[in-house]
Amino acid sequence: MNEYQLYIDGEFCEASDGNRFESTNPATGEVWATAPGATEADVDRAVRAAKRALTEGDWPALTATQRGRLLYRLADLVAEAAHDLGSIETTDSGKLAAETRAQSAYVADYYRYFAGLADKIQGDTLPIDKPDLHVFTTREPVGVVAAIVPWNAEMFLTATKVGPALAAGNTVVIKASEVAPAPLLAFARVIDEVGFPPGVVNLITGFGEPCGRALTSHPMVDKVAFTGGVETARHVVANTVHNLAPVTLELGGKSPILVFDDADFEGAVNGAIAGNFGASGQSCVAGSRVFVQSGIHDEFVAEVVRRAEQIRIGDPLADDTQMGPLATVAQRDRIEDVVAESTAQGATLHTGGRRPEGLDDGWYYQPTVLGCPDQDVRSTRVELFGPVMSVLRFDTEDEAVTMANDTEFGLGAGVFTRDVSRVHRVSRAIRSGIVWVNTYRAVSPIAPFGGFGDSGSGREAGMDAIHEFTTTKTVWINTSTEPMANPFTIR
Numbered sequence: 274m275n276e277y278q279l280y281i282d283g284e285f286c287e288a289s290d291g292n293r294f295e296s297t298n299p300a301t302g303e304v305w306a307t308a309p310g311a312t313e314a315d316v317d318r319a320v321r322a323a324k325r326a327l328t329e330g331d332w333p334a335l336t337a338t339q340r341g342r343l344l345y346r347l348a349d350l351v352a353e354a355a356h357d358l359g360s361i362e363t364t365d366s367g368k369l370a371a372e373t374r375a376q377s378a379y380v381a382d383y384y385r386y387f388a389g390l391a392d393k394i395q396g397d398t399l400p401i402d403k404p405d406l407h408v409f410t411t412r413e414p415v416g417v418v419a420a421i422v423p424w425n426a427e428m429f430l431t432a433t434k435v436g437p438a439l440a441a442g443n444t445v446v447i448k449a450s451e452v453a454p455a456p457l458l459a460f461a462r463v464i465d466e467v468g469f470p471p472g473v474v475n476l477i478t479g480f481g482e483p484c485g486r487a488l489t490s491h492p493m494v495d496k497v498a499f500t501g502g503v504e505t506a507r508h509v510v511a512n513t514v515h516n517l518a519p520v521t522l523e524l525g526g527k528s529p530i531l532v533f534d535d536a537d538f539e540g541a542v543n544g545a546i547a548g549n550f551g552a553s554g555q556s557c558v559a560g561s562r563v564f565v566q567s568g569i570h571d572e573f574v575a576e577v578v579r580r581a582e583q584i585r586i587g588d589p590l591a592d593d594t595q596m597g598p599l600a601t602v603a604q605r606d607r608i609e610d611v612v613a614e615s616t617a618q619g620a621t622l623h624t625g626g627r628r629p630e631g632l633d634d635g636w637y638y639q640p641t642v643l644g645c646p647d648q649d650v651r652s653t654r655v656e657l658f659g660p661v662m663s664v665l666r667f668d669t670e671d672e673a674v675t676m677a678n679d680t681e682f683g684l685g686a687g688v689f690t691r692d693v694s695r696v697h698r699v700s701r702a703i704r705s706g707i708v709w710v711n712t713y714r715a716v717s718p719i720a721p722f723g724g725f726g727d728s729g730s731g732r733e734a735g736m737d738a739i740h741e742f743t744t745t746k747t748v749w750i751n752t753s754t755e756p757m758a759n760p761f762t763i764r
């Protein structure tokens with residue numbers, strides 16, 4: 274059994290009430306690790322440590338360049354630990370090791386990008402409309418950041434928050450998901466090795482109640498960076514009524530992939546497969562509504578089905594596995610319910626829709642392709658977070674765009690066509706934070722990431738992320754040789 278600890282104020286510790294909760298390996302259904310569930314007192318201790326570190330001690334005295342150096346060191350240590358951190362994430366969440374290890378290694382590039390930005394965060398000198406005044410702005414850290422992450426890409430979603438937050442001089446309390454707490458609690462050892470002053474980075478875990486609630490409503494929290502589901506986000510926003518902290522929300526999606534008759538067929542099929550079956554479909558940018566133009570619709574469905582049936586499902590740690598289990602049994606149950614409801618509503622089950630044979634211990638589900646007559650079918654409406662592709666037919670470009678925009682979400686979108694004018698028309702017309710043309714699921718530290726509508730607000734990555742973690746200070750300096758005028762003397 275692997276026993277993890279919280280990391281508060283530079284020390285590894287247990288929860289104040291001594292309680293631990295169990296974490297299950299989704300590939301076997303067996304408990305493999307335990308973690309302390311942070312209590313309200315633990316959350317308070319972590320936030321106070323972060324508050325202290327923000328204004329006292331070594332952290333606020335560092336130059337921006339020195340902060341950047343610490344982030345470069347973090348990047349190097351993450352790169353060294355990437356293989357082990359990836360394996361832990363796979364065991365705890367069921368995500369493919371090939372993906373978690375590669376993602377952990379790429380996470381180092383996120384820290385490097387923000388390390389480089391640390392001493393490039395600058396304000397302006399203003400050509401003010403008054404004599405004898407010199408006015409300039411600086412970008413200041415917002416303060417104590419609460420970073421809340423889900424289980425599905427923890428190392429990555431932590432880097433997109435912690436990288437810019439630390440580069441800008443903030444301090445952070447990271448809350449790992451109770452579904453898979455191990456990777457981030459293991460990451461605490463890397464953080465400890467970097468040598469940040471105590472309290473600059475704190476790592477806790479626990480359930481929404483009390484841990485998430487206590488953290489997001491804590492009066493000393495100045496900013497909440499949240500990634501998770503829409504319903505949880507509503508609680509988070511409601512919690513911030515207590516501290517009035519600005520909130521960045523990275524939420525779910527029901528992203529469309531539009532495949533036109535003139536598309537490169539192989540590329541479009543690969544886009545739909547990657548968008549739906551990569552990470553067992555447990556991706557916020559899953560392209561789970563695939564709209565295919567009539568001319569190639571039947572051929573496209575046949576090929577996607579053929580490819581889905583070839584996917585090797587199994588142990589996510591094994592090198593030759595292509596799709597692992599779902600992270601929780603509750604998720605698999607829900608997917609089964611929605612697929613059953615969708616076929617009852619008239620969807621055609623082209624393939625999948627069942628648990629694979631011979632994998633009874635873990636929470637596996639077959640790659641599934643549903644042919645949907647319209648978007649009254651439930652699978653086209655709700656985020657499933659699983660390997661379920663809903664395919665719909667369209668005739669005209671306008672029809673495709675209207676159908677694609679008929680959702681409350683707006684995170685990603687894919688467009689597959691060879692027509693360059695259409696590329697511009699369609700990518701302008703689609704309401705989503707990201708549009709991928711003739712590719713899908715690409716991310717980079719350099720490119721802003723985030724959604725429209727119920728998919729969230731604010732952006733992670735790119736220079737935009739620095740703006741999310743800084744606030745403007747305006748400094749007015751009287752340069753006159755005369756003292757400031759008496760306000761009650763009328764001239």
Ligand code: NAD
Nearest residue numbers: 422423424449450481485486501502505508523524525557
């Ligand atoms: P979730 O909303 O259940 O949990 C997310 C985090 O919120 C967890 O750490 C959880 O403990 C915490 N939490 C729960 N209740 C809380 C409360 N009342 N106050 C504060 N925190 C609370 O999400 P999940 O099931 O772990 O993750 C899947 C969801 O995350 C999907 O909807 C997915 O689309 C979304 N997601 C979005 C992005 C993105 O960048 N847009 C990326 C990955 C995942």
